[in-house]
Amino acid sequence: QVTLKESGPVLVKPTETLTLTCSVSGFSLSNAEMGVSWIRQPPGKALQWLAHIFSTDEKSYTKSLRNRLFISRDTSKSQVVLSMTNVDPVDTATYYCARISTTMTPGGFYYYMDVWGRGTVVTVSS
Amino acid sequence: SYELTQPPSVSVSPGQTARITCSGDALPKKYAYWYHQRSGQAPVLFIYDDTERPSGIPERFSGSSSGTVATLTIDGAQVEDEGDYYCYSTDNSGVEWLFGGGTKLTVL
Numbered sequence: 001q002v003t004l005k006e007s008g009p010v011l012v013k014p015t016e017t018l019t020l021t022c023s024v025s026g027f028s029l030s031n032a033e034m035g036v037s038w039i040r041q042p043p044g045k046a047l048q049w050l051a052h053i054f055s056t057d058e059k060s061y062t063k064s065l066r067n068r069l070f071i072s073r074d075t076s077k078s079q080v081v082l083s084m085t086n087v088d089p090v091d092t093a094t095y096y097c098a099r100i101s102t103t104m105t106p107g108g109f110y111y112y113m114d115v116w117g118r119g120t121v122v123t124v125s126s
Numbered sequence: 127s128y129e130l131t132q133p134p135s136v137s138v139s140p141g142q143t144a145r146i147t148c149s150g151d152a153l154p155k156k157y158a159y160w161y162h163q164r165s166g167q168a169p170v171l172f173i174y175d176d177t178e179r180p181s182g183i184p185e186r187f188s189g190s191s192s193g194t195v196a197t198l199t200i201d202g203a204q205v206e207d208e209g210d211y212y213c214y215s216t217d218n219s220g221v222e223w224l225f226g227g228g229t230k231l232t233v234l
Contacts, residue, residue, distance in 0.1 A: 037223070047161075047169065047212055047225040063127065063222060096168060103157070103175050110175065111223070112159045112214060116168040 002026035004036070004097050004117035012124050018087050022080040022097030022117065029075045030055050035100035036080040037113050038071065040093040052100060052111075053080060087124045094119040128152065128217040130226035137232040144200040146229045148213030151194055158196030159214040160189060161225075162207075169212060173198060203233045 008020035022036055029036070035054035041047050051061045051071040061069045070083045080097060098113035131149040138144045148158055157176050161169035171180055173189035176196065186201045196215075200207055213226040 039225075046228045047163075047214075049214075049223040049225065052223070060221060060223075062224075101174075108220070110157050111216075111220075112157075112171070112174055114171050114174070114180070116170070118168050 002099060002115045004099060004115060006095060006097050006117045006120035008095070008120055008122065010121065010123065012087050012122060013126050014088055014124060015086055018084040018091070018122060018124075020082045020084075020095055020097075020120065020122075022082070024078050024080070024097075024099070027099065029073050029078060029080065033102040033109075035111070036073070037098050037100055038080075038082045039096045039098060039113070039116075040091075041096070041119075042090070042093040045093075047096075051082060054100070089124045092122065092124045094121050128222055128224065130213055130215060130224060132211075132213060132226040132229045134227070135230045135232065137234070138203050140205060140233055141202050144203040144207070144231060144233070146198045146211050146213075146231065148196045148198075148215075148226050149194055150196075150215060150226075152218045153191060153194050153196055153215060155218060156215045156220075158189065158191055160196075160198045161212045161214065162209055163212065163228075164209045172211075200231075203231070205233050207231060208233050 005023045037052040038050040053071045068085045073080045096119045098116040101114040103110040160173035163169040176191040177189045210228045
């Protein structure tokens with residue numbers, strides 16, 4: 001059974017760095033075409049994809065937050081870590097991690113999130 | 127920047143057909159995916175690769191895509207189908223991954 005679980009601080013002060021951990025089970029972060037995404041959802045608002053990392057260590061970030069995000073993985077611990085620098089109250093949200101699944105077609109690869117964690121709520125406030 | 131556009135809300139009576147659309151310029155070349163989110167819960171994948179249904183998702187849910195519009199159809203909507211539905215896809219380059227703004231489905 002594939003599961004993902006997010007963990008991290010509940011409360012962070014403005015300008016601090018937020019570090020979140022996604023612990024996975026039921027699949028290996030070193031398997032080919034395997035990856036994990038981070039997604040967030042501010043209260044009452046839509047989902048926003050933040051970043052992803054693949055088993056090849058390929059990483060990508062959403063354009064608007066590229067300068068503040070860093071994603072990494074520890075395959076021995078089955079964990080993916082997301083760091084966000086210089087947080088602001090607008091970064092208050094539920095943060096989710098999700099497994100990336102892949103569809104291979106003659107035209108290319110398609111990536112999507114198939115299994116999600118339950119999310120962790122982060123509040124940015126002084 | 128690239129956007130996926132959804133109607134904010136859709137309302138139907140129980141047993142009626144509900145259709146939720148997702149518009150994006152890259153959709154002719156990129157698959158659309160659909161997620162359902164109940165209040166306070168994590169999103170759940172309901173449709174992948176435009177039309178495919180994961181195991182465990184009821185048959186009344188189906189997906190289609192034509193041109194720049196992807197559509198999630200619920201044939202015979204039920205009260206338990208209420209919640210927020212999000213489409214997901216990528217831009218033409220595949221670099222930017224994004225969700226639509228979400229559609230709140232009400233069945234009453």
